[in-house]
Amino acid sequence: NxxxxxxxxxxxxxxxxxxxxxxxxxxxxxxxxxxxxxxxxGESEELGESGEYNVYSTxxxxxxxxxxxxxxxxxEKINKIRWLPQQxxxxxxxxxxxxxxxxxxxxxxxxxxxxxxxxDEEGRIKDISTVTxxxxxxxxxxxxxxxxxPRRIFANGHTYHVNSISVNSDGETYLSxxxxxxxxWHLDITDRSFNIVDIKPAxxxxxxxxxxxxxxxxxxxxxxxxxSSKGTLRLCDMRESALCDKHSKxxxxxxxxxxxxxxxxxxxxxxxxKFSHSGRYLLTRDYLTVKVWDLNMEKGPVETYQVHxxxxxxxxxxxxxxCIFDKFECVWNSTDSVIMTGAYNSFFRMFDRETxxxxxxxxxRESSKPRAVLRTRRVYTGGRRRRxxxxxxxxxxxxxxxxxAWHPAENIIAIAATNNLYxxxxxxxxxxx
Numbered sequence: 001n002x003x004x005x006x007x008x009x010x011x012x013x014x015x016x017x018x019x020x021x022x023x024x025x026x027x028x029x030x031x032x033x034x035x036x037x038x039x040x041x042g043e044s045e046e047l048g049e050s051g052e053y054n055v056y057s058t059x060x061x062x063x064x065x066x067x068x069x070x071x072x073x074x075x076e077k078i079n080k081i082r083w084l085p086q087q088x089x090x091x092x093x094x095x096x097x098x099x100x101x102x103x104x105x106x107x108x109x110x111x112x113x114x115x116x117x118x119x120d121e122e123g124r125i126k127d128i129s130t131v132t133x134x135x136x137x138x139x140x141x142x143x144x145x146x147x148x149x150p151r152r153i154f155a156n157g158h159t160y161h162v163n164s165i166s167v168n169s170d171g172e173t174y175l176s177x178x179x180x181x182x183x184x185w186h187l188d189i190t191d192r193s194f195n196i197v198d199i200k201p202a203x204x205x206x207x208x209x210x211x212x213x214x215x216x217x218x219x220x221x222x223x224x225x226x227x228s229s230k231g232t233l234r235l236c237d238m239r240e241s242a243l244c245d246k247h248s249k250x251x252x253x254x255x256x257x258x259x260x261x262x263x264x265x266x267x268x269x270x271x272x273x274k275f276s277h278s279g280r281y282l283l284t285r286d287y288l289t290v291k292v293w294d295l296n297m298e299k300g301p302v303e304t305y306q307v308h309x310x311x312x313x314x315x316x317x318x319x320x321x322x323c324i325f326d327k328f329e330c331v332w333n334s335t336d337s338v339i340m341t342g343a344y345n346s347f348f349r350m351f352d353r354e355t356x357x358x359x360x361x362x363x364x365r366e367s368s369k370p371r372a373v374l375r376t377r378r379v380y381t382g383g384r385r386r387r388x389x390x391x392x393x394x395x396x397x398x399x400x401x402x403x404x405a406w407h408p409a410e411n412i413i414a415i416a417a418t419n420n421l422y423x424x425x426x427x428x429x430x431x432x433x
Contacts (some may be wrong), residue, residue, distance in 0.1 A: 010416035016083040019407040026079025029062035057146040062097040099163040103152035111139040157193045164214045170221040177214035231268035263315045271327035276336040285330040305351045310381045331406045341403030363415045363422045
């Protein structure tokens with residue numbers, strides 16, 4: 001089950017908690033929501049398909065802005081989208097660009113009231129003197145309409161660019177992080193937030209690292225983690241103090257002095273961090289590897305997977321074309337047994353944690369045909385060359401997969417490849433990855 005749709009360059013992808021809705025944000029400030037269609041009978045049922053995702057709603061989330069105090073243009077690009085747990089028939093989501101976070105309500109309407117006393121059929125207010133009798137308005141069926149309305153606008157909370165938002169398990173608060181600070185907001189209060197991490201030094205010349213990502217623990221509302229450009233992870237407990245500058249635990253891998261180079265700090269910067277669904281592990285992505293950390297073991301990662309080690313010899317040219325600064329995301333599957341992350345040439349990688357085996361798959365136009373099977377790919381680095389192998393020098397670095405999402409309960413993945421969204425479904429099981 002695969003589909004693709006051309007739009008502006010996709011900058012974030014996120015399933016809701018049940019997986020029936022999928023939201024994408026793009027560089028043009030637009031949010032597109034896809035809804036999973038109900039299962040159809042007949043042929044598709046025999047093939048084991050579970051319904052495709054079709055466009056449900058599209059709306060403009062952010063517009064370009066200008067900071068007159070700093071003479072800076074603020075892009076409309078959507079940096080992150082996060083769904084709130086569903087409480088009623090409506091859906092709520094948070095979206096953010098570099099500066100402003102917005103809460104949106106997505107609801108359906110298939111009835112409309114008719115028979116107003118003070119309005120005519122076209123909605124104009126009547127002259128009260130002409131109303132001679134009262135009638136009870138009635139609800140009449142109408143075509144299904146999806147309404148998207150802004151409910152809250154959380155502005156002026158960040159001096160620097162927002163890189164992360166994360167909804168707390170308490171369902172009432174969320175955090176937002178920029179380069180130097182992490183703030184906590186209440187979903188009902190827009191005019192103030194609480195600064196819970198501040199790493200800005202008194203003298204900016206003393207700045208040695210910046211915050212790259214932050215996320216709340218999935219079960220414990222007092223715990224959150226944030227990563228840095230130095231490759232460290234800091235676990236913070238809000239019960240200890242109001243300002244969590246002093247972490248509870250720090251996770252970092254000691255650097256091998258023999259492998260140190262000009263690029264060491266750049267490629268060790270963590271671009272994404274995710275708690276496992278169980279809350280026991282952390283998943284991080286740096287430029288060349290994806291790592292799994294145990295919250296009970298701080299001295300180093302318990303698992304390390306090479307994503308594209310063959311690029312280590314090409315770091316100089318990657319630095320010159322700025323690709324070395326690309327920020328790849330990483331995700332868990334629903335059982336925390338498989339992890340996924342992106343690469344170049346429209347490739348993405350999956351790793352089975354039990355066997356340690358990895359596979360390279362390609363998201364491209366041919367695989368977007370219905371019932372097409374994803375083919376595995378291999379990058380040729382030496383030795384015997386097999387048919388279909390792609391040489392390292394032939395990789396297309398403009399085709400990069402930075403953003404992805406995994407369905408919360410099933411083996412359905414969403415892959416953002418530049419301006420195309422691919423949705424793939426595993427028809428058998430995770431063992432066939």
